[in-house]
Amino acid sequence: MTSETTSAPDSRPIRVRIAPSPTGDPHVGTAYIGLLNYIFAKQRGGQFVLRIEDTDRTRFVASSEQMIFDALKWVGLTWDEGPDVGGPYGPYRQSERTGIYREHADILLANNTAYRCFCTAEELESARERQKAARQPPRYDGHCRRLTPEQVAANLAANKPHVVRLSVPLEGSTTFRDELRGDITFDHTNVDDQVLLKSDGYPTYHLANVVDDHLMRITDVIRAEEWISSTPKHVLLYNAFGWELPKFWHMPLLRNVDKSKISKRKNPVSLVYYRESGYLPEAMLNFLGLMGGGMAQPTEEEIVSKHLNTKEGDIFSLAEMLEKYDFKRISLGGPVFDLVKLKWLNGEYIRKLSPDAFFAALRHTILSDDYIQAIAPLIQARIDTLGQFGDMTGFFFSDNVLPPETVWLPKKRTFEDTVAFAAEQLATLEAAAWDAASIETTLKELGEAKQWSVKENFMLLRAILTGSTTSPPLMESLIVFGKSRSLDRLRRFLETQKKLANQRK
RNA sequence: GUCCCCGUCGUCCAGCGGUUAGGACACCGCCCUUUCACGGCGGUAACACGGGUUCGAAUCCCGUCGGGGACGCCA
Numbered sequence: 001m002t003s004e005t006t007s008a009p010d011s012r013p014i015r016v017r018i019a020p021s022p023t024g025d026p027h028v029g030t031a032y033i034g035l036l037n038y039i040f041a042k043q044r045g046g047q048f049v050l051r052i053e054d055t056d057r058t059r060f061v062a063s064s065e066q067m068i069f070d071a072l073k074w075v076g077l078t079w080d081e082g083p084d085v086g087g088p089y090g091p092y093r094q095s096e097r098t099g100i101y102r103e104h105a106d107i108l109l110a111n112n113t114a115y116r117c118f119c120t121a122e123e124l125e126s127a128r129e130r131q132k133a134a135r136q137p138p139r140y141d142g143h144c145r146r147l148t149p150e151q152v153a154a155n156l157a158a159n160k161p162h163v164v165r166l167s168v169p170l171e172g173s174t175t176f177r178d179e180l181r182g183d184i185t186f187d188h189t190n191v192d193d194q195v196l197l198k199s200d201g202y203p204t205y206h207l208a209n210v211v212d213d214h215l216m217r218i219t220d221v222i223r224a225e226e227w228i229s230s231t232p233k234h235v236l237l238y239n240a241f242g243w244e245l246p247k248f249w250h251m252p253l254l255r256n257v258d259k260s261k262i263s264k265r266k267n268p269v270s271l272v273y274y275r276e277s278g279y280l281p282e283a284m285l286n287f288l289g290l291m292g293g294g295m296a297q298p299t300e301e302e303i304v305s306k307h308l309n310t311k312e313g314d315i316f317s318l319a320e321m322l323e324k325y326d327f328k329r330i331s332l333g334g335p336v337f338d339l340v341k342l343k344w345l346n347g348e349y350i351r352k353l354s355p356d357a358f359f360a361a362l363r364h365t366i367l368s369d370d371y372i373q374a375i376a377p378l379i380q381a382r383i384d385t386l387g388q389f390g391d392m393t394g395f396f397f398s399d400n401v402l403p404p405e406t407v408w409l410p411k412k413r414t415f416e417d418t419v420a421f422a423a424e425q426l427a428t429l430e431a432a433a434w435d436a437a438s439i440e441t442t443l444k445e446l447g448e449a450k451q452w453s454v455k456e457n458f459m460l461l462r463a464i465l466t467g468s469t470t471s472p473p474l475m476e477s478l479i480v481f482g483k484s485r486s487l488d489r490l491r492r493f494l495e496t497q498k499k500l501a502n503q504r505k
Numbered sequence: 506g507u508c509c510c511c512g513u514c515g516u517c518c519a520g521c522g523g524u525u526a527g528g529a530c531a532c533c534g535c536c537c538u539u540u541c542a543c544g545g546c547g548g549u550a551a552c553a554c555g556g557g558u559u560c561g562a563a564u565c566c567c568g569u570c571g572g573g574g575a576c577g578c579c580a
Contacts (some may be wrong), residue, residue: 021580056579123577128577137507138576163578181510190508190576198578205580229509250513252573257574291519292528297528315528331511331518334573336518341530350542418507456538 014046016220018079019209021053021169022064025484026071028271029224029254029262031485032288037222039079039294039325049216050082052093053209055202071271075281076318078337081216089216093380094208100201101199104211104241105164105196112198117144118162119211131482140165140193164197166206166233166240173230179249180330181218186232194233206230213246222249225334238469249327252292252334262337265491273484278365283346285318289347290334294325315348341435366397374480378472392472395482401467401489402496408463410456418460419497421452424462426490434483436475464493 016037020030041048050072052065069084081087084428092098108114117140128138128229144166148153154253155162157342168191175185196207203211213221228250238245265352268277274284297313316324353361363369379392395401409418424446432442447457462474478486 053580194580210509225510226574261574290517311529334509336516343516344530415572458553
């Protein structure tokens with residue numbers, strides 16, 4: 001049995017969506033995929049939908065949704081339908097659609113394309129271990145698929161917690177068309193019986209995304225490449241419901257410098273970081289547009305007729321992207337998110353600003369009243385003339401703060417131990433809520449566990465953050481400076497020390 | 506490990522069977538300049554490898570190698 005794709009007829013009005021998950025800071029990848037979806041819709045007179053995929057209640061972060069809205073608006077992307085603006089196919093928050101998913105799971109249960117599974121997390125875990133040990137691909141063994149109706153009824157009567165799994169055909173394969181790559185085939189022996197409905201009653205991405213994309217009349221699914229391997233499950237689901245397939249466009253993944261999938265351990269990924277560090281949204285959007293190569297470079301004739309500088313081919317606005325971006329041009333190699341080039345591009349945008357606009361940009365970010373007002377109380381008692389303001393607050397306004405070893409290395413500690421401890425501080429702070437009490441508590445716990453005195457512990461962090469052993473209060477400084485920039489400073493410190501250590505070898 | 510995707514300068518892109526393989530960032534040099542930056546000019550630097558197909562391959566096909574992703578009651 002082989003499933004064939006049938007593409008949506010081109011007569012349907014184009015509708016695309018971006019579906020971020022509110023699990024933390026808004027991600028550059030979200031802006032990247034959002035931009036692409038936005039361009040795709042606008043070029044075709046279509047609609048761009050924002051859907052919040054908040055079905056993982058364990059990773060849910062309450063403040064995240066608003067940050068996602070703000071970040072997308074900051075880069076200049078607006079959506080036609082979404083949780084905040086509504087629309088004809090709402091609600092647009094998946095947590096508000098759980099009834100819909102349950103109904104649809106029932107449809108699959110009824111037509112035998114899904115089954116209930118009563119296996120516990122522990123059982124699954126040990127099965128996975130066994131498979132790994134036997135060098136088998138980790139897959140669900142299909143135990144509950146073979147349950148008799150009587151056994152299922154008994155389990156249900158006993159109120160046993162369970163999930164609903166997709167019943168993937170044992171034989172055959174599924175082929176789907178990727179609009180950028182052509183046909184892709186997966187043998188069903190390589191497609192797992194994916195959980196569709198979790199035991200807490202929430203759907204997994206796979207069910208929710210298929211149901212919502214259909215109900216919301218999405219015609220083109222433009223998402224990251226990491227989804228290719230689960231697309232056969234989605235195709236199977238569309239078929240199980242008897243629904244028409246959308247078109248799939250899998251975009252190459254943004255990469256760290258080492259080519260791995262972009263991640264916060266290796267690269268700043270929070271849009272909040274870029275905003276607070278003084279990147280201009282136009283530059284960010286331009287840079288994301290450069291990734292993947294969908295923009296044609298100007299021809300020689302254009303360069304001559306429009307008197308373009310050769311570098312102008314890399315500089316373009318959202319309006320120009322709308323006009324010229326061509327999805328068929330996208331190159332499939334994963335582009336490295338190169339901060340060096342982003343910085344250059346941002347510089348180009350800064351230089352183009354009128355003096356008034358440049359001043360305004362400063363006053364909206366690094367020199368905003370809010371920022372200075374937050375800093376002022378930290379140093380009021382510590383200066384004697386207003387002219388000394390900058391002496392103690394420079395680190396709040398600097399990008400590169402790299403203290404020498406004489407400043408950050410405690411007398412009784414070795415280089416290696418100290419760098420290792422700073423890495424622990426980073427991990428601890430990453431997980432911390434950003435308020436003084438939380439930061440202080442978690443840091444002290446770390447210090448106790450690792451036998452670092454409070455003084456050594458806090459002084460190290462102070463040195464890394466401020467570049468000095470004399471500074472305004474640490475907790476308050478961290479909070480005013482902001483989580484994303486503080487963590488970035490710590491990461492850059494570690495990176496620099498690692499490089500220096502390697503050079504010495 | 507299994508499956509899938511990908512493969513042009515260090516990085517981002519151009520190239521679609523015939524080019525001295527082009528541009529941008531970065532780097533280096535020169536010019537401008539009281540400094541730095543900006544700007545201008547120039548330079549170093551790539552078709553992963555091996556087989557085909559072809560009069561001719563960076564371009565088409567196959568294999569190898571390399572990189573990446575997925576393999577969760579995460580998205």
